[in-house]
Amino acid sequence: MTGKRIVNTRATHQNSRFTALLQSQGAEVIEYPCIAIVPPEDDRPLREALANLAHFDWLLLTSTNTVLALAASYPLAPARLGNAAVGPATARAAQAYLGLETVLLPETFTAETLGEALPIHSGERVLIPASAIARTTLADILRARGAEVTVIEAYRTVPGTGGANVPALLAQKQVDAVTFTSASTVENFMARLSAEGGNHADLASVCIACIGPQTAAMAKAHGLQVNVMPTTHTLDGLMEALAKYFL
Template sequence: MTGTVYLVGAGPGDPGLLTLRAAELMERADVLVYDALVSPAIMERAPHAERVYVGKRGGEHHRTQEQINAILVDLAGKHRTVVRLKGGDPFVFGRGGEEALVLAQAGIPFEIVPGVTAGIAAPAYAGIPVTQRGMAASVAFVTGHEDPTKPDTDVDWAHLARGVGTVVFYMGVGKMADNFRRLMEHGRAPDTPAAAIEWGTYPRQRTVSGTLQTLPAIAREAGIGAPSLIVVGEVVALRDTLGWWDRRPLSGRRIVVTRVRAQASDFAAALEALGAEVVQFPVIRIAPAEDPEPLREAARQAGTFDWIVFTSANGVERFWYALAEQKSDARALGGVRVCAIGPATAAELQRRGVTPDLVPDEFVAESAVRALLGAGSVHGARILLARAAVARAVLPDSLRAAGADVIDVVAYTTVQDGSGAERVRAMLDRGEVDAVTFTASSTVKNFVELVGAEVGRAKVASIGPVTSATARELGMRVDVEAAEYTTAGLVQALNQLFVAGG
């Protein structure tokens, strides 16, 4: 068997810049061969592929290019779909041409999937157009770090200095002073604007500006390191007006999200849209109830209840799974009134064809009790609660006190997930985290068990009073609490905290 090797550009870092073709190939890849600069968020698009790390970065090669070539040939003989994932574009300083030649010589089918190159994307995110009418009619992409073993340079410095509007150096931070000196020696004005862009298109992107004469010292003082891209030309001056990526409300903020990974995507995306770098640390994962029979029995009797109360989207999902086991669906709830605590729970019900009869104004058990009692007498009513294994007794106790027949079943349980705990603890110890978010009491409890209650300089952000109370009971301070007890409310609270606090 001879498989196909796909030389795929992963783009410069921001997962939003991955092409549709690249995403499609990653999802069906048998094996993924990847470099150091491929974003972890992009790697998640290939959850089932075997992974082969060949980490090339800044001269520190995990594999030589010759070894990588041999690996690709070998894997093509074992797998149908081999994806060679390269940062940026495979043919722009990516050595993709060398790999394609080896594959062609070996008779192995291959496909080139272009990617967005950093030389365009990073300046755009910094607010620097590489071409601009009246300022720059041409642009040159230049390696900033030529092979030191070569006797002569391949770069036409005289032409770059006088004949190109914008010069973009890849991998050039280490040789910036030398490269700038050559440009000036060949006629480029010392006061030509220049910028260094570190970690382009990543949430941690930083940009410093100066001139050919001043930028090396400015970048050195700011601690700009690899990976960085250097832009030289009059267009750099437009950054003062056009800069946007690093001027969003949460730009430069690193925020830890402790929510279950499967439910964290919208929350993380909202934070990232405001500029935050999100570190996903799901301290819990959702698992079926240890004894699933009570939930199955409740599903069999679904139509006999007067009310069914769902306290979370997880409860909805597990209840519908139990309905499906009975070869049933939403029709089993005909005539049953449904209460959903919180908009996310309501949205999950609506996705399954059920519009809740009642959504309390506040998304806590006490509010649900008030809303249910306000909707009419519950005396003698059969009420099903489908919720987590460890949940507060406020809801069933209050309804029983009002005369209701409450069937309280475990729909799911939460299991501690400690993967990533050492990394988060180290980041907190180094003061590299700006905020830790908690969306439920269970996330607080597991975080404290895994990492501890001390979070250093990081702010603690809670989704609501119940979660905040748990945090304080466990010795953790709470710096900000969402006014609306939803992830959207938590995003708003963080935004206000950092914008107001600077």
């Protein structure tokens, strides 16, 4: 990827690792934050749920943003309950910031796989702290299996700001790839591009790289052709897939 100009759309507080991964392969990284993470407008339901963890059998963590949201403001009450993470980055964050040893990781890092893999019994109580705009897939699967699921808003995903003048760079054909790591990065990228005078047609000659199937589905819904999607839905997997694409 030496010399390739690649847009990183991750939130400012979490873009440094992916930027470093891309730079390690010789890429020139253009940071263009398309999401930001902010607390819930009303955090009482979350505080109450976390203060009563003993009432639950499972705590499911579906993103590093969830972990960081919990660690920032809500000390976990001591409780003996199972916990699971959707992927290795979330599991590492749970250990580092919450002191939780993850007992379950799905084979592939999606909500669907986690919902099917969880060794849950009918009637068990599950707590899922998540974004206000999170999909209901995981909760739906678990409820269909007989679980009592409580979904609590842990944070809000809002449009990001700042970064490079990507609309101008696209118009000048100075971008080789745009990377997306969530459906919300896709939605907000397209919104920012329009609001800042960009032209969606300028993306036609740019590599579109998505971390996983849900992100890719959102990109396709916006009329984008997805060129790269790794089989392992992690930042490392996305970087490796991009490197192969540009060989």
